[in-house]
Each structure stands twice: as C-alpha cells, then as structure tokens.
Amino acid sequence: MKLLKRIAFCLLGILLFVLTIATILEKVNGTEFVNNHIYSSVPFIILWGSTALASLLYMIKRKLYRQWTTFLLHLSFILILVGAFVTWIDGEQGTLQLKLGEKTMSFINKGGEKRTLPFSISLEDFEIIYYKGTRAPMDYVSRITVSAENNSESLEGEISMNKIFSFMNYRFYQSGYDANGQGTVLSVSHDPYGIGITYTGYSILLVSIILFFLNPQSTFRQLMKSYRNNSQGIKKGCSILFLLFVSTFPMGSRAMAADHPLPKTLPRETAGRFGDLYILYNDRICPLQTFARDFTIKLYGKPTYHGLTSEQVLTGWLFYYDSWKNEPVIRIKSNEARRLLDIKGQYASVKDFAGNTNEYKLEDAMRQIHLGRQITDRKGIEEANEKFNIISMVCTGALMKIFPYRDAKGNTLQWYAQSDRLPHEMGNEQWTFTRKAMNYVHEQIVMKRFDEVNRLLNKIKQYQQKECGEALPSASRFKAEKLYNQFDYSKPIAIFCLCIGLFAFIYYCRCTVTEKNICCSLAFIFNLLLCSIFIYLSMTIVLRGYVSNHLPLSNGFETMQFMAWCTVLLTFFLQRKFTLSVPFGFLLCGLTLLVSMFGEQNPRITQLIPVLQSPLLSIHVVAIMTAYSLLAFIMLNGITAVVLHYSTENCETAIDFLQRISRLILYPAVFLLTIGIFIGAVWANVSWGRYWGWDPKEVWALITMLVYALALHPASLKWFRYPMFFHVFGIVAFLTVLITYFGVNFLLGGMHSYANG
Known part of the structure; x- marks a missing residue:
C-alpha cells in the first residue's frame, strides 16, 4: 500500500510540475508549441492515465469504497479523465469557411488537415448585427442548410454567437466572418462520446460533493462536531490575526488632486432633471438616471466621477464633448489594450484611442478578431473597444431612446433616439419635436439658460407620458428605481x-x-x-x-x-x-x-455578446471568487500561527485551534473551487465548442485545486496532521491563488487575462 501511495502522489507531483512548466513555456514559445509538445503529446496523456490508475488502485487497496461519498467523489474525477481521453482519441476540432451560396463537405482540422463531412453544408445567408448607430459588430448570424450524403435528410439551421447548430454528432459555432462580409467562419467540433462521459463525471462530482456535506460520517461533519465541543481556543493569536486582517484593507480611497481641473458639466440640479426622463434601456422603460449610472460605471468603474453625479457625467459627454475627450475616465483593465493604446495608467481618454495620423489604435486588433483569428487578450481588447464605441453612441445620441411614438392605430409603441431613422407616417409636428428638441436644449445650455433647459425637459417628459400612457412604469416603481440607484x-x-x-x-x-x-x-x-x-x-x-x-x-x-x-x-x-x-x-x-x-x-x-450573458458564467465567477476569499482566510490563519510559533511560548493550543478553523474552511473552499472550474468548463463547451483549452488561467486554476486538495488527505499524507506544517502549507499554497488571479493576468497572458478587473 505504501508503494502505491508513493507512486500516486509522486505522479501527481510530477503532473503539477509539468503543468507549471507548460504555462511558462507557452509565454516563451507560444500556444501552438505547448499544445503540440505537451498538452496533446502521448507522454502527457500517459502521465494523466498513470496518475489516475495509481490513484484508483490505491483507493481500492485502502478500501475507500466503504466511505462511499468520498469514493464516489474520487471516482468522478477518474470518469472526467476518461471522457477527456475519449475526446483526445475520437474527438476532432477545426474550422470551416463558407461563402454565400457555397456548398462543401469538408473542413480543416487544427492540424491543418482536410477532413470530410458525412453531409454537405451550404451558406444560404449571413448577417452582421451592429451596435446601434455604429459599424461595430455585436453578433454574427449564419443561416445554413445541411444535407446527408444520400439526400435522405436535409435541415435548415441558424448559427450565431452562443447558438450552436448540431447535425449527425457535429456541432458548429459562429467564430468570425470574411473581411468582405460575404462569408462566415465556423468552428467545427466532433466529439460523439467524450462529452457525454465527461458530463456524466461532472454530474457525479456535483452529487458527491452535496452528499459529502450531508453525510454525518464525513470528515467535514466530524470537524464541525469537534469544533463545537472544543472548549479551548486562542488568545494572543486572535489579536495578531485581527491586526493582520485589518492591515489588508486600504485606509482610504484615492482622492483627486485638488488642483486637477474637472471637465465642464451641467449644474447638479439641471443634470438631475435629465435623470427624471424616461428611456428605453435594456429592453425596458426606466429612469434615464439608471442609464447614466450604468454608463458611468461602465467607463470609470464607479457610479460617480470625483464628486460628479452620473447624470453630470452623461450630460457632460452629451453637451461638453470637447472638454471630456481629454479626460482619463475610461478604465482599461487589459494590459494588452493598454499597450496598444500606449497608456501607462489604468485610465485612458478618448484621444488615447487615436494615433498621430488619427488612425484608430485598436483597428488592426479588432480586424483580426473579426476574422476569427486568435490574438493576445482578445476579450480585454473587445472590452476597451466596446467602451470607446459606447461613448461614440452616447455622443451621437444613438443610445438615447427617449422619444416614444405610437403608430396611427395606436397599437405599436416604438422608442427612437434623435439620430434614428424615423417612420414615414410620423406627423410633421412629432417629427420636428423628435429631431429638434435636444438641439434646442443644447442651445439653451450653451447660453447657460438653465431655467429654460428645465422647462424643455419637463416638456419632453410630458410628451413621453402622453404618448406612452399606461406603458410607462408606475410612478411608485419609477421612484423606487431612482431610490435603488442611490x-x-x-x-x-x-x-x-x-x-x-x-x-x-x-x-x-x-x-x-x-x-x-x-x-x-x-x-x-x-x-x-x-x-x-x-x-x-x-x-x-x-x-x-x-x-x-x-x-x-x-x-x-x-x-x-x-x-x-x-x-x-x-x-x-x-x-x-x-x-x-x-x-x-x-x-x-x-x-x-x-x-x-x-x-x-x-x-x-x-x-x-450572447456568450457573456450565460448564467453559467455568473455562477462560475461567483464560485471561484468565494473559494479564493476562503483560501485567503486560511492564509491569514497560517500567518498568525507562524507569528505565534516564533514569538510566544506555550502556544500549541492556539496553533491547534487555528488549524481546526482552517481545516473546516478548506473543504467548502476546495469544493467551491472545483465546482467553479467545471461549471466554467461546461460554459466553455456550450460557448466555444470545447470544455477545456489549456489556457494559462485554466491550467493554474487546476493547479490551485490540486495543490489545496493535498491538504484534504491527512490520512495518506501524515505531514498535514502536524499543525505547523499545515499552516506553512496554507501560506505557501496561497501563492497559487495569487498566480492564478494576478500572475496569469500580468505575466502569462491568455484568453482570461482581462479578468483582473
């Protein structure tokens, strides 16, 4: 049994070392190099298989099946690895480019080889859906027809972002389009068996985790009983922990330099009148204040800007663009986007997006993205590009849908912005009001006749109420939303x-x-x-x-x-x-x-983009971040124990108490991290056609989970029975969390590197 134990844990250690080296090599030699020489290599697969086999034999030798919830938990991981192995053997991914009216029966796999499809596929129509008022693509829609070889089965389908089309165990995902907009780029995934096996493993994993916490005989429940009955604790150690914990929080927020001139804004009261208007926003009618708040948070990360209300920020961009275009108010989270914009801090101005010859600095990167090519920190660049486009849409009034209109029959209610194409049947008086009202408001602002501005805004609101009638939210709901915004x-x-x-x-x-x-x-x-x-x-x-x-x-x-x-x-x-x-x-x-x-x-x-609207993404982030918070608490416990060990005599009781606390927290932390990782894998499979891509952030999240999982095995690894070893481990292991959350973002890059915001 000892030999099996040593083999299993030694193989796990080798695996962690290989994963760590792989992320470093990817930074030096590129993604393709590590995919070909490590992640997709036969030795790497053998290493995973050997680790799983040795672990299974060790569990059987220890008769772990008697502890059925724990055995089921470990078995789910082995099943997930079996699914991954089947995908490696039988699965295939590639790219398919189609022109309008073109029919094909083949695609190019990731190795650059041509593969034949058991059916034909043709592109009937392709549409690029743009953000309103701009030429920035928001979604791509391909309408296709597939036919079996003998024409016995034919099917029409639609593919867009986060909308998959499946046929004969082949799945197609929208990933890009041709530069001329006359063709589409589809990702192809063929994995008839691996996904089912892997998803079964995920399901068993979730069920076994729930049963583990419910099982009265589980280690976690035993720790809870021991903790409740424990009559001893810590004294000096708690005080040290308090000081260490409090020291992790900043004592104050950054204040703007007193001599920094603010851009021009409307008076607070006048800007607040704008917030009292109605607007069609996110497919619902709400106070314009809500839109202003979200706009400010979107750009700056906070609902106010150095004492200016969100309504003042929004109206500042609307009416004082020349003053605001130089203001560093756009928060750029991505390091790659900052490099392309050539800015040093976290914030950029609109002028930073233009080069010396007035070219758009992100244009080339966005072109590569639209062509479906992989570039460094794609999502971070897309986010920066989105913020720039949002400012453009706000300043042109494209997002300000504040003018409602009912058709002649009074049945259909539509909301328009000043710059929208208005319906031909709209009467001259309404047409003029919609087109000219905000221009007249602007004229009064230029002349600083704010009483007249307030009167005009009241007139616009009265028009909204008259045109919409009962379609508007009730006065109480309107006030409730304004209160909630505070x-x-x-x-x-x-x-x-x-x-x-x-x-x-x-x-x-x-x-x-x-x-x-x-x-x-x-x-x-x-x-x-x-x-x-x-x-x-x-x-x-x-x-x-x-x-x-x-x-x-x-x-x-x-x-x-x-x-x-x-x-x-x-x-x-x-x-x-x-x-x-x-x-x-x-x-x-x-x-x-x-x-x-x-x-x-x-x-x-x-x-x-629909892929970012998935509830799976929200659950994934929540689970991961909660786990990181709990692991941080374990790290603080460890620091306290180390300080006690070297500064206080007779502190064994306190150190032992801290270990019990940390062990109690460790179980939900590791399980939340595990759930978060595999929910993220499901989201990736639904969105991109693959549940694991060996991105540096994915790899380091896996490393973090495996490292902390070691501490859950004190019966096999006796060092974790010793409180001081456990505490030192808790401190050192937290480095994996820091690398996962910060190190990958700043040093290793990858598809997730935007997430440091």
Missing part, C-alpha cells in the same frame, strides 16, 4: 462586516478560553448591527425585485446579495446553539457582498 454601499458594508466579524471572532474565542459569559451589552450591539445590515439588504432586494418585477436571483450579483441576506437571517437563529455563528455571520456576509460587486463592475449598456 444604494451604493456594498463595499463599505462588506469591509465593515469583515472587520466587525473578526473583532467578534476574537472576543468570542477569548470568552471560550476564559470560560466567561458573553457580555450582554456587546451581544446586543452585535445583534443591532446585524439587524441594521439585514434591513439594508432587505430594502435593496425588495426594491430590486419590485423594479424588475421578478425575484432578484437572475445573475451573480443578485444571488450573492440574497446569500448575504440569508446568512444574516440564519445567524439570528443559530447563535443560541452555536455562538461563533455571530462572527461567522459577519465574515460570510462581508465576503459574499464583496463577491457580489463583481457582477456590477461591467454593466450591460448595449446588448452583450
């Missing part, structure tokens, strides 16, 4: 919860050590704070649900906000039996609120 306190509340939670954790542990009762006054204060947070979260959830007219659980932001609300609610019920639920409630609430903010950092201004 609720922007997630970050300070999150940090407050984390700090209070850590203080409460220290206090409750010290009371346990000294066997003292919890101070009633302090417990009351904790509950009062929890109650205040609960009321705030309840208001935001109710307002968002009332405004959207559905249960606010449709994306990652809403889900994490709801999770924070549930956490606080459960804390009230659990604290009588489990006193540490109070500090844990604060901590988990703070973590979930921080994670929820990732869903609000890139608001949907225009219709996003």
